[in-house]
Amino acid sequence: MMKYATGRPFADPEKAARKLVEIASTVEPIQDGRIHIEKINGPFLFAHAGSPEEYGAGLAMAIAKGWLWRHESGTYVKFTQAGAELFA
Helix, strand or coil: CCCCCCCCCCCCHHHHHHHHHHHHHCCCCEHHHEEECHHHHHHHHHHCCCCHHHHHHHHHHHHHCCCEEECCCCCEEEECHHHHHHCC
16 A cells, blocks of 8 residues: 655745744844744754754745844844744
8 A cells, every 4th residue: 555645834945934933933032132043943843843954945945035134153043124024
């Protein structure tokens, strides 16, 4: 008997990006609006069952769309004005 794979909810990078921004909107930022990256990657990977590849593509899309800004160290992100307006 053949098993069919179910569709991945975050296979579309735009959907993954929106989920990451949604998760980030629930995190209380620390100093200077910083959101530690683990505060969004943990929930995405474990609570929402996204894959590491989907996380990477989603984060890249959120940055490309100008919703999030990632520090060069990769340890935190910040909302841009456009990203903040998504959940205003």
